[in-house]
Amino acid sequence: MSLDGGWIWGAVALAVGVPILLVVLTEILSALQRRGSPAAGPVRLLRNWIVPVGALFGLLAFALRSDAEHVWTRVVATVLGFLVILLILSAFNVALFGSAKEGSWQQRIPTIFIEIVRLLLVVVGLALLFSWVWNADVGGLIAALGVTSIVIGLALQNAVGGVISGLLLLFEQPFKIGDWLDVGSCEGRVIEVNWRAVHIDTGSGIQIVPNSTLSGASFTNKSQPEGAYWVSADAKFTTDDPPQEVMALLVDIARGLPDRVRTLEASASYRGAGAYSVSIPVTAPAVAGDALSTYLSWLWYAARRRGFALDGDATDPIAEPQRLDEAITALAPSLHLRPEDAEQLRSASRLERYGRGEVIIPAGVVPDELGFVVSGAAVLRVTVDDAVVDVGSVAPGEVVGQTALTRERTQAAAVAADVVTLLVVPLTTLDGLVRRRPRLAAEIGDSLDLKRKASAEALAAAGIDSARLFER
Incomplete structure (x- = not known):
């Protein structure tokens, strides 16, 4: 070991420069991580591995001069060269694919092709590295690998043929991640495409379909063309x-x-x-x-x-007269019905059923009938622009379509929360009941006022001005 001036100045440069460089890279890495930048990966590799190994290589290059110790310099140089190859590949990956937009050509490239190109670049880089550092006969090695690959290819031509068919399928790109495929044996959404198979989420599990199977058979991409x-x-x-x-x-x-x-x-x-x-x-x-x-x-x-x-x-089972009688009997107290009123209601009314999610009365219409909920429940739903807000509910014994009495448009749609059975009363029949039973009119009016107040409160909680409903 010699202590000439060149070695001393090199050691001083490493002792001062490496810590400063590590501090700078740490700050840069922290900033990139806070922004969620994909460039944080290459910077982390540079800080944690390449700079320390580079510093070690510099020390060995200055300090180890004898032939017996020269092999350690080559080993470290090989490791450093491999890390630099990884850094270059990582940087290119970030530059090309780190900020790829939805639908861009970078996003449409199958992952398998990126992995194959990355592997080829690593092999070529390692070959050049061994040629420069160890003076290896790379040409002979490549020739030997070529002959070996031909022998292996002939022995595994069926398996390799399937892989190649799959790669050609991926190169054609008849589908992408998120598309809905019907391949005959299964149907579902594509969640992954790799070098060997396509992973399809069928809703009851993940179906693995080999690429060679897709390339040799017909299938339907239900997500194409784009749109509905x-x-x-x-x-x-x-x-x-x-x-x-x-x-x-x-x-x-x-x-x-x-x-x-x-x-x-x-x-x-x-x-x-x-x-x-x-x-x-x-x-x-x-x-x-x-x-x-x-x-x-x-x-x-x-x-x-x-x-x-x-x-x-x-x-329809609910069309039986007995079911209508039972419904009128159940609602008679809330409607303040007398026997003669019940008979009139029986002759003019009917029962209807709605499935869960059906719109019983839409918003923005003037109803000509009232519906008294016999069983089930409904929700009152308001749609303003793209916002959908549930502003109330209707329980058994309550009414939908109260605005029929005031001849006003409905502000909220009545939607069946489950299977709903209604006693539907024509407006003309209800008008007669209201004239004879003022208390019934007052109760329906009070119910309408309460629904409107609850609707305004629900819309205010959602940040929507209820006055907009009355402007439509």
């Missing part, structure tokens, strides 16, 4: 049901679906012999099953309210 996904349903009525009225009912039910695309309208067609089909635009394939289930259940209730024979059956 159309779900279709078939319905069968009798030939006695008026086709135009049935088609209007099919479209009207679709309008209330929560997953329907609001800017598009459903369509219905008549195929003859009582057969109909309806197409409904929903927001995504993932919600198609639930939307179709909800639609068909609503159709069952709506068809019976209209007297249509869905699937050839128009019977």
Whole structure:
């Protein structure tokens, strides 16, 4: 070991420069971490590994001069070179993919291709590193690896062929993460694509589908083209049901679906012999099953309210006279009914049922009937711009559509919270009851005032001015 001037000045530079550099890198790393920047990864690698190993290499390069100890300098140089390769790859990864926007070409590149390119660059970098540091015959090594890869490829041509087919499939990119695929054996959302297989979330588990299977078979990407996904349903009525009225009912039910695309309208067609089909635009394939289930259940209730024979059956258990008598008897105290009033109500009223989530009375209409809740419950729901706020509830014995008495538009929609049975009373019949029973009119008016007050309080809590409802 020699203590010439060059070694001393080099040691001084390392002793002073390395701590300063580490302090600067620490501050930079803290700032990047606070901003959540992807550049924090390369800076962390530089601070924790490359600078210390570089300092060690510098010390060895100055201090170890004999041939017997020169091998340690090469070992450290090899480690330092490998770390620099990782730093360069990490920096390029951050520059190209760290801030990739949704739908950009960087995001569309499959992960497998990025991993393959990264592996190739690491192999090439290591080859050059061994050539420079150890004077290795890299050309001979590459030739040997080439011959070996040919032999292995011939032995594993079936397996390799499947992998290559999968890579070609990924290169074509007929789907991306988040798309909804129907591959025949399963259907679901793509959550991961790697070098070997596609991971599909079916809702009941993760289905692993090999890339080679997808490349050799047909499948359906239900997320393409972008936009609304159309779900279709078939319905069968009798030939006695008026086709135009049935088609209007099919479209009207679709309008209330929560997953329907609001800017598009459903369509219905008549195929003859009582057969109909309806197409409904929903927001995504993932919600198609639930939307179709909800639609068909609503159709069952709506068809019976209209007297249509869905699937050839128009019977409705609540249409039995006994059920109507029981409902009127249960509501008689709250309506202050006398025997003659009950008889009049029995001849003019009817029972209706609504499925969970159905709109009983929409907002912005002047009702011509009142509904007294016999069983179940409803919520009063206000929609202002894109905000949906539940502003009240309707329990058994209470009324929906009170504004029919004042001839005002409804400000909130009444939506069935579960299966709701209503005693529906025409406005003309109710007017007669109110004239004979002023107390009933006062109670309905008080109920309407309470609902409006609760609605205003709920909207205020949501930060919405209730006066906007009356401006519409």
